[in-house]
Amino acid sequence: MKYDVIIGLEVHAQLQTKTKIFCGCATDFTPDAPNIRTCPVCLGLPGALPVLNRRAFEMAVKAALGLRCQIAHFTKWDRKQYFYPDLPKGYQISQYDLPFSHSGLMEIPADPEVAGAEGLTRKVRIIRAHLEDDAGKNIHDESGRGSESQVDLNRAGTPLVEIVTEPDLRSPKEARMLLEEIRLLLLYFGVSDCNMQEGNLRCDANINLHLHHDSGITTKTPIVEIKNLNSFRFLEQACEYEVSRQLKTYGHLEEIADRTKRTFGYDPQRGVTIEQRSKEEAADYRYFPDPDLVPVIVTADQIQLWQADLPERPQDRRQRYQTELGLSPYDAGVIIEQGRAFADFFEQIVAHGAESKQASNWITQEIQRILNERKCSIGEFPVSAELVGTILRKVSDKQLTLKAAREALDALVSYSEENTVSQETLEKVIQERGLSIVQNDELLLNIIQQVIQKNPKPVADYLGGKQAAAGSLLGQVMREARGADPQLVKSLVTQALDALKSGNS
Amino acid sequence: MTLEAGSSLKTGSGTGTSSIGSLFKALNSGTTTSRQIVESCLNAIDQRDGSIGAFLHIDRERALQAAEASDLRRSTGEVRGPLDGLPISIKDAICEAGQPATCASRILEGYVSPYSATVIDRLHAAGAIPLGRVNLDEFAMGSSSENSAYQLTHNPWDLTRTPGGSSSGSAASVAARMVPGSLGSDTGGSIRQPASLCGIVGLKPTYGRVSRYGLVAFASSLEQIGPFSLDVFGAAALLQTIAGHDPHDSTCVNTPAEDYLQTLDTPLADLRIGVPKEYFGEGLDPEVQNIVEEALAVYSQHGAKLIPVELPHSKYSVATYYIIAPSEASSNLARFDGIHYGYRSPNFTDLESLYAASRGEGFGPEVKRRIMLGTYALSAGYADKYYVKALQIRRLIRHDFDAAFQQCDVIAGPVTPTPAFRLGELTDDPLAMYLSDIYTIAANLAGIPAISIPAGWTASGLPVGLQLQGPVFTESRLLRAARMLEIDRPWIDRLPPAAGG
Structure with a gap:
């Protein structure tokens, strides 16, 4: 029996605004104590009213434009009502029928293991992205002694953007890849720190199977929503488990009477999905327009301004690195994955004269190695992209060997611990350490060998006893190895010719 | 500023306090002090509130201190305006930092607000003195005070009767001359109906004119905070103090408040008064009808034109209101869950039973009825x-008013179908109780301003109000029109029995 896996995602990302979405409380999540980043509004005190943080709205629009969504000219706020201790108002302020954005698109390479998908691009339609406020956190006594649960509302009121896709994904791996791409986009756009451990990026997966029975009948299994997956690995594993569970449960059935959607959680320790609430307990959120908030009107001009202000999508950058800079898909991917600051650094190296393939090798190997050793981020890298670019330009100009360039970089890094590093520092390091290509026998010898090979006549003359013939060879080598020490060149050329002489005899 | 008509000042024992206009004058002329005014209010409360039942909480010391501070300002010429030094009672649904805010509900018993409503901040900035927290129907749901979890409030004109509601304590505290003014809230008539039944002035502002920040929400899209006062001057002074943009309430309109006092004494020339036939039909008490018609005749004598208008959808007002208001209430009251503040029942075994028991025991029957309806x-x-x-009918009701205001400047009619009913008379008949708001609800649905002013008294001595409604942001027009009647037929010297009348 053949079957198709059908997956759609709902991704929640916290926006990295300075203040909460409907009040002025700070959104830093490392406060010293619970409930200190709170005020009457986010505590849901009687009489308090929400007021929209424009910055949160603009950030959410930025994210939606990144997802190639349409921005609505009119959007409103709705209350999603349910009781839970971490929800102090008894409702979440969300968007129901008129979200601020809709109809977007993300593309990922299709999972080659899906039949017929190899080499294809998976186009994943984004149904909508909307804005809402986050809940707080319930803290339960895990000792089993049954002491009181506590509620921390520091997080309550943090802006969340929820991104809902069509069920266009065809494998757990594609689900993971899409979430990774969304994360990259949000990171590059500076709208979310996407810290998954903190729960700043989390995801629900809707998954079911289309079973193609040998009889020709196709049956659809009930959709299962797996809630609150907070790592890429858990997303993929939970979907994989769910595929196998649904196959086992329904694989033999040509008719499935009850196709009600069900809600599951994922237990990563046991690697299984577990049903959370049955349909009898299915929530009726009683959405209705929040009368405390006015609708937001967005003009076409405003959308154009936002659009013009948009940074380059990481997906577009990756493509550009391949088509314009000639990087392999793999290399382009590695650089993009490291984040915007890393990719920016790479581009600056190239802008300062480095050959792009060389720059790619360097940033992913030399620079990455130093970052790992020093346990720091690219932003803290002690040598500027301009200097790295200069070093690599010297390599392509054959002024430095790669080995010497590496040594120069290492020298600059150690030098940087006590001094600021400048162009002069680089020149000083090259000179002091004798890194210049002209003093590098091996490379100079290469040049000499080439010159000898290209000039058989003067070489033969010299070998025939015409000492003066060496002069023209010397001149050519000096032209090739710019700035070389003439004494050294002279002695090396002589040595090389003498070696030929003895070889001939 | 002329305040002659109807103003009188009796600060001696027994008569209680007086109108904001006359107190302002007396303070300016130095014949009284804020301290004396506050003391006379406290005395009146001591003497009368035992039988009236308006106050839930009084902060005497703070009021006296504030009065002294006001007197000091006056002595150095730093008066902050017409309300400086005047005590104002506050409906117990409007939060003030450090004060209880029970909403007359068990579920908020003992709750003390850590922050102040914008209107309270503005009162303080104007030198006014919030004197005490006054009773209401629980969460402003009701028309009689009978839904208060704590006490009944009695009508100062007849203690066996209701003062109306839900701002029962606001109206009764002013009518009984215990304070010169009060702040209440009006969701479907909760300012105008008790003002009418207690023979004082009550104004519901245009939706968005006054910040709702700090008003415990019942039905957010309908309600506004507004003033109660013995005189029109007081209502105008209170309104211009509390009105205006507030960055904490995004439904509060971003236009500066007007100086209502400046134009107050200028009568409106060529006033066109719309008289909707729907407000004079079945269910209207004939005595109330006569009094309202006589008041309209006064306007005619001053050159106003009475124009018949139609509000064809007004018959759906009550039904529409009792869908929208409970819907919003069911959501607004979800936060009272026994988890974060307020009452928590001891009778629970798990989360669900904690919610059920806390809310089941904490809310009264009318609140529960509306939560379930919504x-x-x-x-x-x-x-x-x-x-x-x-929502669709609400739009039609709004259009009715738009069309009517093409023909007239204000719409006049009764506030309530009957004078104050007896306490206990309608408690078993919620529908009949709902109908007491039949003439006031439409203004909330349409978001327009409306004022209730004393129009006359029944043979048995119960006050009857006249309601004037105007297009949005015509509070100035309504106040001037009200002032015309006040000048012609002053009501302030007529004291209720509970105030020695």
Whole structure:
């Protein structure tokens, strides 16, 4: 029996605004104590009213434009009502029928293991992205002694953007890849720190199977929503488990009477999905327009301004690195994955004269190695992209060997611990350490060998006893190895010719 | 500023306090002090509130201190305005930092607000003195004070009767001359109906004119905070103090408040008064009708033109209101869950029973009725039939007013179908109780301003109000029109029995 896996995602990302979405409380999540980043509004005190943080709205629009969504000219706020201790108002302020954005698109390479998908691009339609406020956190006594649960509302009121896709994904791996791409986009756009451990990026997966029975009948299994997956690995594993569970449960059935959607959680320790609430307990959120908030009107001009202000999508950058800079898909991917600051650094190296393939090798190997050793981020890298670019330009100009360039970089890094590093520092390091290509026998010898090979006549003359013939060879080598020490060149050329002489005899 | 008509000042024992206009004058002329005024209010409360039942909480010391501070300002010429030094009672649904805010509900028993409503901040900035917290129907749901979890409030004109509601304590505290003014809230008539039944002035501002920040929400899209006063001057002074943009309430309109006092004494020339036939039909007490018609005749004598207008959808007002208001209430009151503040029942075994018991024991029957109505009206499968339908009718009601105001400047009519009914008379008949708001609800649905002013008294001595409604942001027009009647037929010297009348 053949079957198709059908997956759609709902991704929640916290926006990295300075203040909460409907009040002025700070959104830093490392406060010293619970409930200190709170005020009457986010505590849901009687009489308090929400007021929209424009910055949160603009950030959410930025994210939606990144997802190639349409921005609505009119959007409103709705209350999603349910009781839970971490929800102090008894409702979440969300968007129901008129979200601020809709109809977007993300593309990922299709999972080659899906039949017929190899080499294809998976186009994943984004149904909508909307804005809402986050809940707080319930803290339960895990000792089993049954002491009181506590509620921390520091997080309550943090802006969340929820991104809902069509069920266009065809494998757990594609689900993971899409979430990774969304994360990259949000990171590059500076709208979310996407810290998954903190729960700043989390995801629900809707998954079911289309079973193609040998009889020709196709049956659809009930959709299962797996809630609150907070790592890429858990997303993929939970979907994989769910595929196998649904196959086992329904694989033999040509008719499935009850196709009600069900809600599951994922237990990563046991690697299984577990049903959370049955349909009898299915929530009726009683959405209705929040009368405390006015609708937001967005003009076409405003959308154009936002659009013009948009940074380059990481997906577009990756493509550009391949088509314009000639990087392999793999290399382009590695650089993009490291984040915007890393990719920016790479581009600056190239802008300062480095050959792009060389720059790619360097940033992913030399620079990455130093970052790992020093346990720091690219932003803290002690040598500027301009200097790295200069070093690599010297390599392509054959002024430095790669080995010497590496040594120069290492020298600059150690030098940087006590001094600021400048162009002069680089020149000083090259000179002091004798890194210049002209003093590098091996490379100079290469040049000499080439010159000898290209000039058989003067070489033969010299070998025939015409000492003066060496002069023209010397001149050519000096032209090739710019700035070389003439004494050294002279002695090396002589040595090389003498070696030929003895070889001939 | 002329304040002659109807102003009198009796600060001696027994008579209690006086109108804001006359107190302002007396303070300016130095014949009284804020301290004396506050003391006379406290005395009146001591003497009368035992039988009236308006106050839930009084902060005497703070009021006296504030009065002294005001007197000091006056002595150095730093008076902050017409309310400086005047005590104002506050409906117990409007939060003030450090003060209880029970909403007359068990579920908020002992709750003390850590922050102040914008209107309270503005009162303080104007030198006014919030004197005490006054009774209401629980969460402003009701028309009689009978839904208060704590006490009944009695009508100063007849202690066996209701002062109206839900701002029962606001109206009664002013009518009984215990304070010169009060702040209440009006969701479907909760300022105008008690003002009418207690023979004082009550104004519901245009939706968005006054910040709702700090008013415990019942039905957010309908309600406004507004003033009660013995005189029109006081209502104008209070309104211009509390009105204006507030960055904490995004439904509060971003236009500066007007100086209502400046134009107050200028009568409106060529006033066109719309008289809707729908407000004079079945159910209207004949005595109330006569009094209202006599008041309209006064306007005619001053050159106003009475124009018949139609409000064809007004018959749906009550039904529409009782879908929209409970729907919003069911959501607004979800936060009272026994978890974060307020009452928590000891009778629970798990989270669900904690919610059920706390809310079951904490809310009174009318509140529960409305939460259930609203929850039903918003439920999947019913929302389109009820909530969405009600929103459509609400729009039609608004259009009725737009059309009527093409022909007239204000719309006049009764405030309530009957004078104050007896306490206990309608408690078993919620529908009859709902109908007491039949003439006031439409203004909330349409978001327009409306004022209730004393129009006369029944043979048995019960006050009857006249309601004037205007297009949005015409509070100035309504106040001037009200002032015309006040000058012609002053009401302030007529004291209720409970105030020695």
